Amino acid sequence: QKEVEQDPGPLSVPEGAIVSLNCTYSNSAFQYFMWYRQYSRKGPELLMYTYSSGNKEDGRFTAQVDKSSKYISLFIRDSQPSDSATYLCAIHTGGGNKLTFGTGTQLKVEL
Amino acid sequence: SAVISQKPSRDICQRGTSLTIQCQVDSQVTMMFWYRQQPGQSLTLIATANQGSEATYESGFVIDKFPISRPNLTFSTLTVSNMSPEDSSIYLCSVNGLAGGHTYEQYFGPGTRLTVT
Numbered sequence: 001q002k003e004v005e006q007d008p009g010p011l012s013v014p015e016g017a018i019v020s021l022n023c024t025y026s027n028s029a030f031q032y033f034m035w036y037r038q039y040s041r042k043g044p045e046l047l048m049y050t051y052s053s054g055n056k057e058d059g060r061f062t063a064q065v066d067k068s069s070k071y072i073s074l075f076i077r078d079s080q081p082s083d084s085a086t087y088l089c090a091i092h093t094g095g096g097n098k099l100t101f102g103t104g105t106q107l108k109v110e111l
Numbered sequence: 112s113a114v115i116s117q118k119p120s121r122d123i124c125q126r127g128t129s130l131t132i133q134c135q136v137d138s139q140v141t142m143m144f145w146y147r148q149q150p151g152q153s154l155t156l157i158a159t160a161n162q163g164s165e166a167t168y169e170s171g172f173v174i175d176k177f178p179i180s181r182p183n184l185t186f187s188t189l190t191v192s193n194m195s196p197e198d199s200s201i202y203l204c205s206v207n208g209l210a211g212g213h214t215y216e217q218y219f220g221p222g223t224r225l226t227v228t
Contacts, residue, residue, distance in 0.1 A: 008151065032215040043203055043219035044154070046112070088154070092215035097142050097207060099217055101154040 006102030134204030
């Protein structure tokens, strides 16, 4: 079993839709949860990170963590064509420097 | 965040040759890392580049294949040695330890797209 599982998509939605991106993880020692956005032929860009269970909001983006279910989500409201990218979840144990990544979900927001 | 640049941005190399990838950061950072990103797979950590000492390699990666240098707090190189087509991938440099940042906040360079023929 992979430490972090993420549906690769592709996911195609119309402009203005609410997008839900999800990851599950197996190691209960994971404490910090990150979402990265990667445009084609670019490096990953850190979007948000959160520590505790619950929601964290930043503009149109909301990160949600449910530690009891080992489930993390990223919601994008009012999605735009510029949100078309691959979204990667990444998880950190809190000690050391290693991040464990999901495979990424490819999102396309269509006009 | 920091401005991270990588050279070259892409290259096509013949099997058996070596390529050195450079990573430059616009500010001093504590840690620098090298990742590999293959199609359909997770980003995989190759090694942590330690300033002033040998790099720390992850399981499955060895120094002879991926020698790393880190001469100062803003620069690192990764060499992919004796390349085979299986080394075709995107290689990414990342950093953490920016001023005011947490160790789990890693920022990535634009990547080097390597094709081995």
